[in-house]
Amino acid sequence: MKRNVPLVVAFISGLVILIGGFIPREPFPSIESTLIDWFMIISGFAILLGQASLLHLNITRVKNKMPNWPYYLSGLISFALMLIVGLLWGMEQTPGLLGQGEGVVKFLGAKPFDYLFTNAFIPLSATMFSLLAFYIASAAYRAFIIRTFESNLLMITAVIVMLGRTSFAQLLTGWIPDKFSFLRLPELTNFIMEYPNTAAQRAILISAALGIVGASLRIILGIERSYLGGGK
Amino acid sequence: MKRLLSVVFLLLVGLYPLMTLAAEPVFSASDMPWDDGTAILLKWELDPKMDSLSLQKADSLGVFHEFFNEFSTQGQHVDTSLEIGDSYKYRLISYNSATGDSSVFTGSATTKAQWFDMNKLSLLIMLSLVCAAILYYIYLGRKGKDLFIRRISGLDSMDEAIGRATEKGKPILFVPGLSDLGDIQTIAALNILSPLAQKSAEYGTELLVPCRSSMVMSAARETVKEAYMKAGRPDAYREENIFYLSDDQFGFVAGVDGIMLREQPAANFFLGAFWAESLILTETGFGTGAIQTAGTGQPHQLPFFVVSCDYTLIGEELYAASAYISRDPQQLGSLKGHDFGKLLVIILVLAGVVAEILGWGWFKHFFEGGS
Amino acid sequence: MKMPERTVIERRIVFLVLVLAVMLPMLFPLGLKTQSTPLTQKVYDLIESVPAGAPVIISFDYDPSVITEIQPMALALIEHAWQKGHKVIATAMWPQGPQMADMAFNDVKEKLKSQNPDAKLPQYGEDYVNLGYKPGGLVTIQGMGRNMKAIFPSDITGKKYEEISLLEKVRSLKDIRYVISLSAGDPGLRDWIMTAKGKFNVPVAGGTTAVSTPGFLPYVSDQDQLHGLLGGLKSAAEYELLMGYEGSASRGMNPQSVAHILILLLILFGNIRAARKRKMDKLALEANNG
Numbered sequence: 001m002k003r004n005v006p007l008v009v010a011f012i013s014g015l016v017i018l019i020g021g022f023i024p025r026e027p028f029p030s031i032e033s034t035l036i037d038w039f040m041i042i043s044g045f046a047i048l049l050g051q052a053s054l055l056h057l058n059i060t061r062v063k064n065k066m067p068n069w070p071y072y073l074s075g076l077i078s079f080a081l082m083l084i085v086g087l088l089w090g091m092e093q094t095p096g097l098l099g100q101g102e103g104v105v106k107f108l109g110a111k112p113f114d115y116l117f118t119n120a121f122i123p124l125s126a127t128m129f130s131l132l133a134f135y136i137a138s139a140a141y142r143a144f145i146i147r148t149f150e151s152n153l154l155m156i157t158a159v160i161v162m163l164g165r166t167s168f169a170q171l172l173t174g175w176i177p178d179k180f181s182f183l184r185l186p187e188l189t190n191f192i193m194e195y196p197n198t199a200a201q202r203a204i205l206i207s208a209a210l211g212i213v214g215a216s217l218r219i220i221l222g223i224e225r226s227y228l229g230g231g232k
Numbered sequence: 233m234k235r236l237l238s239v240v241f242l243l244l245v246g247l248y249p250l251m252t253l254a255a256e257p258v259f260s261a262s263d264m265p266w267d268d269g270t271a272i273l274l275k276w277e278l279d280p281k282m283d284s285l286s287l288q289k290a291d292s293l294g295v296f297h298e299f300f301n302e303f304s305t306q307g308q309h310v311d312t313s314l315e316i317g318d319s320y321k322y323r324l325i326s327y328n329s330a331t332g333d334s335s336v337f338t339g340s341a342t343t344k345a346q347w348f349d350m351n352k353l354s355l356l357i358m359l360s361l362v363c364a365a366i367l368y369y370i371y372l373g374r375k376g377k378d379l380f381i382r383r384i385s386g387l388d389s390m391d392e393a394i395g396r397a398t399e400k401g402k403p404i405l406f407v408p409g410l411s412d413l414g415d416i417q418t419i420a421a422l423n424i425l426s427p428l429a430q431k432s433a434e435y436g437t438e439l440l441v442p443c444r445s446s447m448v449m450s451a452a453r454e455t456v457k458e459a460y461m462k463a464g465r466p467d468a469y470r471e472e473n474i475f476y477l478s479d480d481q482f483g484f485v486a487g488v489d490g491i492m493l494r495e496q497p498a499a500n501f502f503l504g505a506f507w508a509e510s511l512i513l514t515e516t517g518f519g520t521g522a523i524q525t526a527g528t529g530q531p532h533q534l535p536f537f538v539v540s541c542d543y544t545l546i547g548e549e550l551y552a553a554s555a556y557i558s559r560d561p562q563q564l565g566s567l568k569g570h571d572f573g574k575l576l577v578i579i580l581v582l583a584g585v586v587a588e589i590l591g592w593g594w595f596k597h598f599f600e601g602g603s
Numbered sequence: 604m605k606m607p608e609r610t611v612i613e614r615r616i617v618f619l620v621l622v623l624a625v626m627l628p629m630l631f632p633l634g635l636k637t638q639s640t641p642l643t644q645k646v647y648d649l650i651e652s653v654p655a656g657a658p659v660i661i662s663f664d665y666d667p668s669v670i671t672e673i674q675p676m677a678l679a680l681i682e683h684a685w686q687k688g689h690k691v692i693a694t695a696m697w698p699q700g701p702q703m704a705d706m707a708f709n710d711v712k713e714k715l716k717s718q719n720p721d722a723k724l725p726q727y728g729e730d731y732v733n734l735g736y737k738p739g740g741l742v743t744i745q746g747m748g749r750n751m752k753a754i755f756p757s758d759i760t761g762k763k764y765e766e767i768s769l770l771e772k773v774r775s776l777k778d779i780r781y782v783i784s785l786s787a788g789d790p791g792l793r794d795w796i797m798t799a800k801g802k803f804n805v806p807v808a809g810g811t812t813a814v815s816t817p818g819f820l821p822y823v824s825d826q827d828q829l830h831g832l833l834g835g836l837k838s839a840a841e842y843e844l845l846m847g848y849e850g851s852a853s854r855g856m857n858p859q860s861v862a863h864i865l866i867l868l869l870i871l872f873g874n875i876r877a878a879r880k881r882k883m884d885k886l887a888l889e890a891n892n893g
Contacts, residue, residue: 022352024268025345026316033749036742039414042447043738050446053476060472068494092705093760117667117702125668128482132508132814133862135515137621138614141869143539145877155870162867165813165837166860167635190640193820202821204531204547210573211529211551212416213359214366214566219419223370223562224554302654312777411789414740479698481788482668507788508669508814519614532818600826 007222014220055079085112157192164189259324259337269316269345274324275308279335282326290321314343354599361576366569373565381564386525386543387424387556393499393523394431402498403438404428407488407513409504409528410481413447416551417529421504422448422455423554428501429459433468441474442491444484449476485509489516502526502541503550506533514540527553617869624865628857636844637856642823643841645831646808649781650680655688657780658773662795663693663700663707665787669812670703673785675839675852676810677707678714680783681731683846685711689780690769691731694755696743696790701735701759708733728762732769735759740790744798748776776803781830785810792819796828806830813837 013035020028058079061072089101091113101111108115146152163169169185176184182191218224257278264271274287284303288296289311300309314320321340327333373379397404406428408421425441432439439456443449453474460469477487489512492500500517502510503526510526510533517524518540526537527545537544545553548570555563580599587595639647653659661680665673684691693704708731712724725731734755737743746754751773752764764770772778782799784807786792792809800807806827811819813835822829833842836859839852 024349025347029268036746039742040739046447050476057475122667125482128486129668131512134618135511137617139539140866141617141873144870146874162863166863167637167856168860197817198820201531206577207548208529210570211548214570215416215551217366218566313774508812
């Protein structure tokens, strides 16, 4: 019963959505609309579930003074701080429990939530993303080694595309006459991106899409049950 | 010969008025084809001398109100959010603002819901063929037919990775992607988590599963718990090892990087949907010396995984993992169905290229679908 | 096995050189110019082709981590849309999207004010509105295709949908003239393509990070599943060029170009090092074999 009910629900809802994709007539649009609303409600509750798990994990580690517990404490403090200032004074034009907080805005230059968002959260997020640049550099230095004919071809393509995506491209090949404009770096780059790259991306997308069809069919028919919690 | 030429000449003379008549401005209102019965399609072809228009609809009292006025000599507009089965009257007035000339056209239509969206016929045919092939091969698999599947080294290496982690006494890190449970890649990742968790339970190796979404965390907990029970080690299951980190993309990445640097897992598995953070995760893992297996359905992240991981599951291999690991005949059968689907696509692509070269536009048009 | 110490040192030298390669061109700009590409031009032409008064959606499906790449696109697109008299509706599939939208609207308004202090600035509720964040991705967009008010009963200030004059004639997605999704991942551009374009036939254009761009190129075809694509900082700089100004993206192309050259040089050095190692290993093997 515990396993059969979810299987039946998965089968019926999957089938209804699938059929609804082809039949525009009522009641299929209404059923689809209702299922959409249910999904959005569940998504909303799921956010609460995540916050509860996060708090539980951090509180447990601080309570038991596990290694590096001050960092978990700072995580909890940050969570609480953003929650409190957001509730009290709101953000941007949205008011909080204490209104728009004109006094605080005068002192800080912005609402506390916005101030922390702009001066702490944005720089931290951007910094994490910028790590990518360093890792690309170190990965390029370590791993882009020419060993075979294919890697040679890859290297030539990479050089053309990388140069073509910079402002140096115009400088390096802008002198080429219009008759041979296809040899200019930006044009070569566009060609590589729009034809061979797109063809390869499409091939992987198509095979992944077929994989999705197969996996979805298995889930709808109940052949695939791992999402319920392991095994058959 | 002379007689033939005079007949042709007379025909042309006779037809000329009709031909010029056909070029007269037209306005038509008709039920929008293949829809849910809430739209009417309005088409017009105006005199090129006109430079503005007013498209109006009559209300229940018969009074016309303007609802569209973007000018084009030849165009169409879809009036939406109508009632099914109701009749609507329209009026189109075109103007020449310089001379003050105007023309008025009227038309009416009744909305009707169709049973089937014919624009999606090609999609239905292809989907039916692929699904039929999958079901056929599943049937063959059930009957006991031996179905060959090529080696996927990324999945064969799972035992090696778990063995290494057990030897070193270090945990295994499994990241089920950054997408939600609605993404098939996440489901595929959880399918791989199940046998992985079972093996790690058997070997007594700790398994860490940080999640970006709380729904994924719930599903992962159920998966791992079930796997530990199947391995006969329910006592070894630790709920706190499968946890939610953050919904924020780079907040999650920072958390996982921290775990890798502190806990120093010996084996990392990055399976599921990944975006720009993929290289940050795998390079950090590389720095700790862990054996890394990655797999995603996002083609543009695959190069980053290939460069910094020991094994990579490319595209469809991620979805095949469940069948490959379990060797369940039904699941293997569905993989063969995928192969049929690929063969079908190859044939259609080649046929499409030939059709375009020969100028058979109907072939491409049939598969284009859409409105 | 941890990385050998030599590798660790080399990595740190690479990181340091990269910092200098990015920092120095920012302090001493090279004055390099970029040129427009067809994909960027297509987005520009889409906005150009839509008449004044048309309601349009710009979806802020990203967070602050990609602000350097995507925010300049947002600024340029909003300025262009306002120039053409379009009514801009901001939505978000990511939780921080509404803040990104507000920042963008405020920055563009400040810029317009500084250019012409007497000019009439776009008014909230009449020329633009921020409907805020809604979870659900593809499912939310499907809901918007049926009834926008049901999905966004109010904007982020709490004002009811029916009280906002801009939204008077916007009942569903079908009343929108185009959607531009500025997207850093999922949910994002792919959901808009599948639903807004695929199901409701609303033209969709996109702005993504450079790393995600190749994955969306298959959608830019003669079927116009995607009506142009802005990929990364370079495309943002191209759009600024089309708009006739030099913004943060154009300035950012200086360090980006130098960094690209550095990475090519690193690849070259890496290959030289690998070739030398192979040669030394071969010599050592020959020496061992006698």
